[in-house]
Amino acid sequence: MLSYLLLALLVLTTVAYYAGLSRARAFATASGHAAQHSLSGYHGAFVAAWASLPSFLLVILWLLFQGSVVDQLLISSLPVERIKDLDSGQLNLLVSEIKSIAKGNVFGEPDAVVLAAAERYNSWNAIASWAMLASALGLAVVALVVARSYVAPRFRARNEVERIASVLMILCSLIAILTTVGIVGSLLYETLRFFSMVSPLEFFFGLNWEPQIAMRADQVTAGGAFGAIPVYVGTLLIALIAMLVATPIGLYSAIYLTEYASEGMRAVVKPLLEILAGIPTVVYGFFAVLTVAPAMRDLGAALGFSIAPNSALAAGGVMGIMLIPFISSLSDDALNAVPQSLRDGSLGLGATKGETIRNVLLPAALPGIMGGILLAVSRAIGETMIVVMAAGIIAALTLNPFEPVTTVTVQIVTLLIGDSEFDNPKTLAAFALGLVLFLATLALNVLALSIVRRYREQYD
Amino acid sequence: MQQLDAGSVQVLTSLKSSTAQTIGEPKIVARDVSVYYGEKQALFDVDVNVPRNSVMAFIGPSGCGKSTFLRCINRMNDTIPIARVEGKIAIDGQDIDDPELDVVELRARVGMVFQKPNPFPKSIYENVAYGPRIHGLARNKADLDRIVETSLQRAGLLKEVKDRLQEPGTGLSGGQQQRLCIARAIATSPDIILMDEPCSALDPIATARVEELIDELRQTLTIIIVTHSMQQAARVSQRTAFFHLGVLVEEDETSTIFTNPSDQRTQDYITGRFG
Numbered sequence: 001m002l003s004y005l006l007l008a009l010l011v012l013t014t015v016a017y018y019a020g021l022s023r024a025r026a027f028a029t030a031s032g033h034a035a036q037h038s039l040s041g042y043h044g045a046f047v048a049a050w051a052s053l054p055s056f057l058l059v060i061l062w063l064l065f066q067g068s069v070v071d072q073l074l075i076s077s078l079p080v081e082r083i084k085d086l087d088s089g090q091l092n093l094l095v096s097e098i099k100s101i102a103k104g105n106v107f108g109e110p111d112a113v114v115l116a117a118a119e120r121y122n123s124w125n126a127i128a129s130w131a132m133l134a135s136a137l138g139l140a141v142v143a144l145v146v147a148r149s150y151v152a153p154r155f156r157a158r159n160e161v162e163r164i165a166s167v168l169m170i171l172c173s174l175i176a177i178l179t180t181v182g183i184v185g186s187l188l189y190e191t192l193r194f195f196s197m198v199s200p201l202e203f204f205f206g207l208n209w210e211p212q213i214a215m216r217a218d219q220v221t222a223g224g225a226f227g228a229i230p231v232y233v234g235t236l237l238i239a240l241i242a243m244l245v246a247t248p249i250g251l252y253s254a255i256y257l258t259e260y261a262s263e264g265m266r267a268v269v270k271p272l273l274e275i276l277a278g279i280p281t282v283v284y285g286f287f288a289v290l291t292v293a294p295a296m297r298d299l300g301a302a303l304g305f306s307i308a309p310n311s312a313l314a315a316g317g318v319m320g321i322m323l324i325p326f327i328s329s330l331s332d333d334a335l336n337a338v339p340q341s342l343r344d345g346s347l348g349l350g351a352t353k354g355e356t357i358r359n360v361l362l363p364a365a366l367p368g369i370m371g372g373i374l375l376a377v378s379r380a381i382g383e384t385m386i387v388v389m390a391a392g393i394i395a396a397l398t399l400n401p402f403e404p405v406t407t408v409t410v411q412i413v414t415l416l417i418g419d420s421e422f423d424n425p426k427t428l429a430a431f432a433l434g435l436v437l438f439l440a441t442l443a444l445n446v447l448a449l450s451i452v453r454r455y456r457e458q459y460d
Numbered sequence: 461m462q463q464l465d466a467g468s469v470q471v472l473t474s475l476k477s478s479t480a481q482t483i484g485e486p487k488i489v490a491r492d493v494s495v496y497y498g499e500k501q502a503l504f505d506v507d508v509n510v511p512r513n514s515v516m517a518f519i520g521p522s523g524c525g526k527s528t529f530l531r532c533i534n535r536m537n538d539t540i541p542i543a544r545v546e547g548k549i550a551i552d553g554q555d556i557d558d559p560e561l562d563v564v565e566l567r568a569r570v571g572m573v574f575q576k577p578n579p580f581p582k583s584i585y586e587n588v589a590y591g592p593r594i595h596g597l598a599r600n601k602a603d604l605d606r607i608v609e610t611s612l613q614r615a616g617l618l619k620e621v622k623d624r625l626q627e628p629g630t631g632l633s634g635g636q637q638q639r640l641c642i643a644r645a646i647a648t649s650p651d652i653i654l655m656d657e658p659c660s661a662l663d664p665i666a667t668a669r670v671e672e673l674i675d676e677l678r679q680t681l682t683i684i685i686v687t688h689s690m691q692q693a694a695r696v697s698q699r700t701a702f703f704h705l706g707v708l709v710e711e712d713e714t715s716t717i718f719t720n721p722s723d724q725r726t727q728d729y730i731t732g733r734f735g
Contacts (some may be wrong), residue, residue, distance in 0.1 A: 341578035347539055348534065348571070348572035364580070
């Protein structure tokens with residue numbers, strides 16, 4: 001039904017476009033182009049926009065509210081003696097049963113009341129669909145006729161069309177903004193619920209993280225402790241290791257590519273580096289688990305000290321490899337953006353290539369390079385797949401890179417898989433962790449932007 | 461008597477051929493210099509002598525090879541991978557392509573000022589101190605301060621920037637930036653300065669300041685200036701070379717070039733018939 005409606009609206013829109021166009025053409029040929037404010041195409045677009053957009057809006061609103069309106073009707077139509085003893089959960093169950101019977105999935109032997117209700121539900125939905133079809137098409141036709149009556153030589157169709165387009169653009173950007181606001185809002189709400197069960201003091205300053213608590217009376221677990229410090233320390237340790245790997249390698253390869261590599265070399269190496277950026281993180285993850293971690297453990301054994309199979313070093317090291325292309329391609333852009341005249345100036349004074357890079361190019365490109373590094377840091381903090389596969393789950397408070405540590409993202413994943421209910425601190429802790437992660441990334445991005453802006457003022 | 465005659469004949473011929481040789485040996489001698497960019501030849505067998513402690517102007521229409529030749533003198537063409545230079549250039553009798561001579565030393569002796577002012581994104585002080593620092597010309601901080609101060613003084617910029625040496629060089633006006641670049645070039649105490657259209661991005665007042673500066677620097681330095689302005693060439697230079705289509709057409713005293721050129725092409729160019 002809906003697809004036929006959309007198809008009909010599309011046809012109507014096309015009709016509307018030609019209706020406006022033909023009317024505009026009629027007076028264009030009659031009075032000559034000079035007297036006409038807008039090109040005929042704008043008149044067509046104006047009529048088409050009015051014929052389609054209000055109807056589309058109506059359909060969207062209708063679809064949003066039809067379900068709950070019909071549900072209300074359904075509940076109020078049920079005999080009072082049948083529902084007066086039910087609480088809201090049981091009522092929902094009854095409504096679901098009616099709906100599934102309406103769809104044709106009959107389980108057991110439903111009573112007559114339920115069967116009748118299912119029949120009513122089906123007929124109401126059919127009525128609602130037809131009503132939507134009729135009202136949407138009716139609205140479209142009326143809008144078409146009214147909009148077409150506006151078409152006149154001096155009518156400013158061009159300005160109107162641009163106004164409609166700008167409203168559409170505002171709507172699109174609003175969707176993105178509202179989604180973000182919604183996510184942050186729900187994170188905040190669930191975090192506040194979490195803090196009503198666990199003290200913020202414990203969460204932010206506690207040194208013990210054991211979130212597994214009993215969800216059923218017969219489960220045997222630890223009491224549950226929500227001190228997030230070990231989780232944050234683990235995250236920072238892995239991010240630090242990753243950056244120690246990625247920053248020098250990325251930066252040096254960028255310098256090589258911009259300043260030393262020949263054209264042919266650059267044409268080969270740069271795409272290869274970009275392929276590195278295209279490898280899915282899950283592939284890095286099993287690379288870390290299956291190759292790097294055992295190799296490190298063997299190396300440790302050969303040197304006489306023990307390296308855990310899921311050490312921070314393995315996870316961080318592989319994450320560092322993943323981040324190389326970020327840093328190298330952003331640094332490469334920043335170095336390339338330094339004007340050739342600065343290179344000439346330095347070389348002309350008798351500086352060697354290395355001195356020119358160290359003393360002129362790197363300082364001038366610093367904002368871009370810092371931006372790339374901070375972007376990589378926020379990627380490192382938020383990266384999930386590699387650490388889920390390669391890092392530990394137990395939150396040990398340690399700075400030793402040979403020990404397993406856990407990260408915020410790993411904890412969020414482990415908290416939310418398996419049995420979960422949204423009214424206990426174990427599950428809600430994930431929202432608190434997520435909120436902190438979000439704020440940290442946000443702070444890093446703001447910092448990156450402010451650094452870039454400050455240096456730009458100084459160097460341009 | 462015989463000997464004396466031979467001597468006076470020699471003096472006479474050298475007087476006729478070039479006044480430069482009366483001042484002394486030329487600072488820069490170029491023989492058969494050709495430059496290729498890939499397959500394309502940009503400069504054809506240029507022969508020229510640049511006298512010491514004077515200003516020589518290179519004029520000619522765009523793309524005629526003046527800048528290309530200028531960039532041969534401090535081997536800046538080395539930095540362009542597809543460029544190839546043939547022929548010989550000697551400074552004070554020393555071949556600049558001699559493997560004994562490091563290009564870094566050459567460029568410390570032959571300063572360069574570019575068309576667009578290109579101060580480094582550093583403070584005014586650091587801009588001037590850049591060359592002395594990389595060549596280790598200063599023994600200590602006081603020494604470096606002195607070099608920076610003298611260089612700015614000689615570039616006529618000291619008075620304007622004395623109180624803000626730590627501010628970024630990019631914050632100066634265009635003319636000040638160009639004089640900063642000249643100060644930066646002087647700071648390595650070169651004996652030649654190459655200027656590639658140093659005033660083309662400057663207003664007339666800033667241009668006049670730079671021209672005055674060139675005239676003062678001529679006392680101790682050899683300067684080659686590439687310019688599109690024939691008035692500028694006439695004002696600042698003692699000798700002028702006219703390039704056309706990669707060929708050095710004519711080179712003579714500036715006054716001769718502008719009043720009585722011997723080649724028709726030079727005549728056409730300076731009277732504005734082409735270029």
